[in-house]
Amino acid sequence: MTTDTAYRVNGVGRADGTGVWAVLLPAGRYDAERLVHHDTLELTGLDGTARPRPGDQVAVLADEPPRLVALGRVVAPTGEAPEDPDDPLSERGPAELVVAYTRRAFDEPVPADAVTLDRPVSPLDPAVFRRLVDRLGPPKERRSWLVSLDLPIEAESPAEAVRLFWAYVQELGPRELPAFVSPSGDELAMQAFVLGEEANQDPEEDD
Template sequence: MTTDTAPRVDGASQADGTGTWAVLLPAGRYDAERLVHHDTLELTGLADVAALPRVGDQVAVLADEPLRLVAVGRVAAPTSWLPEDPDDPQSDRGPQALVVTYTRRAFDEPVPADTLALGGPVTALDAGAFRDLVERLGPPPQRQSWLVSLDLPIEADSPAEAVRLFWAYVQELGPQELPAFVSPSGDELSMQAFVLGAEANQDPEEDD
């Protein structure tokens, strides 16, 4: 069995044979991908898609309304496979999910992609159109060290119990409700609070 079973769409490959595609995030998935770091994107429910990318193909990950490029990645082998014909367990097996390994993220600063015409959740892209779209991201920003903290006042009968309650609150509330404080290493005076993946003012006096 090989993982390279999806049919190729004409005009959707580069000179080296690598396919280029656009993948549209389902509704609500953009926020989930933006709030918590993931190494891969896994999409299911693509049984009705006529053609899927092959392992190694390049993918532009898009969010809708408005249409914008939020990430770039390469297709990875799925962790599990299902029979292409559910009524015939011996039929050729197809991927249970489309798995994309991120190579570049732009969830915080997406770029417009309104000139693209998508044919569904997965669309083959001309190699030139894919290259032009990715070039809009510009060079990747320089990585640096950040200090991230989360302070919660917790009443407990012991330090160990306080720690357990801390992790319970983190799991329950998550980035949707808990403010995380971040600053460049060595510059704590420029600390900023983030909620829902965006800078949030935590000083009530400034709201008045």
């Protein structure tokens, strides 16, 4: 990886005594991270000798175009992790690199043109890292939201209806089911989301 400046100590950028790295999301992983909340990012099958150490800072990037989608710190693997974070039933394997998210920007990524991506994990210049962090700006204030998912289900009993509900949720997931969200106390502002984006659910408005 190359950046607009050149600062390396033993091949690894340093800031406040920790390494600074850029991690490129694999193809298709960006959508998976947007659709379902994960506390960590697990990457397997990495090659090469340069590896972040626990405590190192990480800029998580998506490609085409390069953009910053999250910040994190490397943590020690605690065991095995799923190969596909969007599929909890997928086969499990060893997590070679685990990044604990400290800041997410999947919905509003910022440009990362100063970083040239040529491998999944590379050292990053601390000055470039700081500029990327500055582009994110301060975190938004957290607030309470009401999120609901309504499914008409035919069943012989309430218990069976609940079982079918969870079966449909697992089968269809956030890629197909619309979730309805509104600020607490303002249900009239409800919006539907599919695939992580606002989706119109009123067929009359499409005409």
